[in-house]
Amino acid sequence: MAQDVSSLTGEDNFEEKPACCLDTEALSQGDKEYDDILELNQFDGLPYSSRFYNLLKERKELPVWKAKCEFVDTLAEGQFVVVSGSAKTGRSSQIPQWCAEFCLSVQFQHGMVVCTQVHAQQAVDLALRVADEMDVNIGHEVGYSIPLETCCANDTVLRYCTDDMLLREMMSDPLLERYAVVIIDQAHQRTVATDVLQGLLKDIALQRPELRVVLLTATEPSPKQLAHFTGTALPVIHLDSPGAGEVAYSSSGDGYFCSALRLVLEIHHSKEEGDVVVFLVTTQEIDLGCDILCHEGHNLPPDLGELLPVAVHPGHPGNLPVLGEETGRTRRVFLTSSPNEEFFWAVSSIGFVIDAGLEKRYVYNPRIRTNSVIIRPISRGQTESRRQLASPTGRCFCLYPKEKQLPAQTQPHIVESDITSTVLFLKRMEIAGLGHCDFIDRPDPAGLMQALEELDYLAALDNDGNLSEMGIIMSEFPLGPQMAKTLLASCEFDCVSEVVIVAAMLTAPSCFLVPSVELKPEATHCHMKFQHPEGDHFTLINIYKAFKHSQQDPYCNVEKWCQDFHLNHAALLMADTVRTELTDTLKRIELPISVPAFGSRTNTLNIKRALLAGFFMQVARDVDGSGNYFILTNKHVAQIHPLSGYGAKSPKLGLPEWVLFHEHSFSEDNCLRTVTHITPEEFIQMAPQYFFYNLPSSESKDILQNILTHRASQHQEEKPPTTQGGHQEDHTSDRCVIQ
Structure with missing residues (x-):
């Protein structure tokens, strides 16, 4: 289909057209306008709709658009490229489209494009948005795969999926031969699945020189992450930030929870426009904060407008259907926690961000085989991501002193998690020929030994430590x-x-x-x-x-x-x-x-x-x-x-x-x-x-x-005798x- 389209619109075949077609001066003005109307979509061969051009104007205003030529050139020249920019730069929606155009330019002879997301809801939201921007049908040229739901077809050229879904796909396609470009989005979150993917892709890239690997991060990648694939620093494209609003720091003595709710009410009383995002720490705080704000909202004067608290729990953005544009005089207050910094990338009405500066992490203890909860400061990159959510005219309130020392990078989950399932998967990959996963940060040795011991108890390993027949079926x-x-x-x-x-x-x-x-x-x-x-x-x-x-x-x-x-x-x-x-x-x-x-x-x-x-x-x-x-x-x-x-x-x-x-x-x-x-x-x-x-x-x-x-x-x-021909x-x- 793409070849037919190029014969109609591409310059390469221009000289093969009849001479009468070359005389553009002979075309009437009406013919030229009709020709413009019939500009065809290179992915489905149909004329573009008017909505495509309206969205194209918006896309060209995104900070990522300035880097398009640099990105395409870098992608053509080497196997690896890193793009660093916050969620509102448009990196997660535009870069995959350009990769699809890159694959189309060679008639998809090396495969299609896949872009991983950490959360299922983000994979769905991005696929819907990108299908709209590309003027194609969701489930056809653009699709998504998340746990328990697949919306793809044989002609899908760009697929969004969760990182764990791509890992499961590797069990049947270990070299990812269906894909010419693999995009790892949100690589800065360092989840177990994302780190495993990066470890395996290093080996796959050696076996497939035509494969392209793109890492998208919201924060500056660490030197270790940049040197992972080639041993030398990867090319990094830095996107201009759209600009954050005013930042105010405070160290309240009565705790961040009470301070955050008090700030919400003060903002609402000020009658300044804009929704509010409050980053708390625990699920209990999110629910309690919603209850308190609901109660307080009923006692507010009618002239202030409605105060609508919305709980957005980590990993389960069940309230995302309400994340449209604000309506009437309702001020929404989204209460959430890490790692939800990017759930609000499409909400343009956010005017205020309140940041507690802390996160809850589960740290697995292999000795007692259970998790411990640790409350600790977020990284500097996470604070910047949160600030970017507010509009340039908005404000971010950091509920901690400005001089507080924050860690530079997010701690990799692979060193703090139960990796028994991961080890089972990697053992399966050994059978498929990927015998080595070169981790950016290696798992805790005690956790690795405990995982192998547990798989041995479950009879998933044979006497040589390889995956048994039982283990293969379990995987x-x-x-x-x-x-x-x-x-x-x-x-x-x-x-x-x-x-x-x-x-x-x-x-x-x-x-x-x-x-x-x-x-x-x-x-x-x-x-x-x-x-x-x-x-x-x-x-x-x-x-x-x-x-x-x-x-x-x-x-x-x-x-x-x-x-x-x-x-x-x-x-x-x-x-x-x-x-x-x-x-x-x-x-x-x-x-x-x-x-x-x-x-x-x-x-x-x-x-x-x-x-x-x-x-x-x-x-x-x-x-x-x-x-x-x-x-x-x-x-x-x-x-x-x-x-x-x-x-x-x-x-x-x-x-x-x-x-x-x-x-x-x-x-x-x-x-x-x-x-x-x-x-x-x-x-x-x-x-x-x-x-x-x-x-x-x-x-x-x-x-x-x-x-x-x-x-x-x-x-x-007892020593009972064995019955002849029967079952004892x-x-x-x-x-x-x-x-």
Whole structure:
């Protein structure tokens, strides 16, 4: 199609036209105007719309437009280029379009363009915006791929996707041969997936000299990042900043939270125009700030206009549909936290930014296998990104002294995160021929050893430390290694239909809505109706089945049903989508899917066996009968979360002695979340022996050892004869044979 277009509009074929066509002087003025109207889009061959030209005028006003020639020349000359500029420079929308034009110039003979984003919502928003600017249909020439949703076609030439989606695509296309240009946007955030991509792209670029790699950053890249790909500093194109407004510093003695809310009210009373973005630290502060501002807004004089607080949680910008232009006399106050600095790139109405200068980070401790929360200052680059959100005539209030020393760069997530899933993926890449991932910053050695040890316990590695057949199948699922192992074990124990629901419900956000204090007793009563006597994993199955039943009832309003039972409708819809995706993956790799049998005694036991096959490292025992649970792997004591059926202390569920838990939220409330009752015998049956013997010494381990010794002596005394031609049933026959 592009070749046909060039024959109509390109200069290269101009001389091949008949002589009469060359005499432009002979054309009437009307013919010239008609020719202008028929200027064709080089991507779809259709005439441009009037909106294209209107948007083109806006695009040419962006700071990035001044660097177009420099960028295109740099892209043509070398494999790597870095573009540094804030979100409002237009880098994330314009650079990918120019890369698509670069690929079109060689008829896409080396592939298309892919641009990664850290957050799914940003990938969707950018794809929609760029399709509009390019005057093409979304899902055709321009598309996007995010978890659980793909909007692309075979003729897609520019695709936005999340960084983890591109990593999963590499499992089937390790050299990314579909793409001629790979753009890593928001490289300054240094997420695990973005760092892994950069590490693998270094090797891929050596094998594919025609590949182009573009890094987009909002802050000045570090020397280590610049020297990563070639050993020498990469060419960097610096974009002019559109200019930030006035900056004011303060060090309030009564804390940043109260100061921020007081500033919001002062701004509103001043009647100055513009929306407000407030950068706080925790989710609780965001929600509490919204509640306080809502309450205060009701008491304001009508002549001030409406004050509308909007919570934008990190990684989940569920309120982004309201991020249009301001309407009437409503002042919106967006309360958010890191890493949401770039969620507001398209909001031109922001006049004020209030910055606490702090962020909350989860730091993984491999010794105790759980996260700790650290509140620390943001980097200098992040402060600049926040300031840029305000219009040149706006103001940024920094709630910390001007002389405060801030770190130069954001700490890479790869050195602070649980990388078990990452190691599983990299082991899969070794099979695909990418044997080395050259990290910009190497992971913590203790974390790497813990990840390898955990994969070994899960039987994902063979005796040589390579990925086993079990590990290869585990890597096919978009789940953590423990949940992937649980799902595979469910195939062995004929409980796939139930375990796939559990996996989906735990992958999606929590289905429980946490109500206000007034409605809390009512919500607890509603949630108790779904409680299962065996524990929370079974309760999740009850909730999902009730949700599906309400969907199938033609007289039931599903959203109202969820509201009545204080359940999250969006989370349940996502769980349903995840369940479908997991079921499709099982069918694709030809694993058996059992007939639903939820409620039978055998099915209940099999579900627990499957859960223990993956989560035997997350078992705890009530040491004093009062709810103080001793975690076997790290010797910490925790309590059951109040949202648990056991935590609610309902008459239906008493406190079990031994439990399996899905998560230990050590850093926030020291609680065990999603808990199910097990017996020590079930634990012994499913835990690998080499894991059991590596458990630290404790009274709980002594109890397990006594049970194991007693069983061994009983088995030795009985010594039943083997039945000819039959199956001898013993204590090991029920073990998960896939281990």
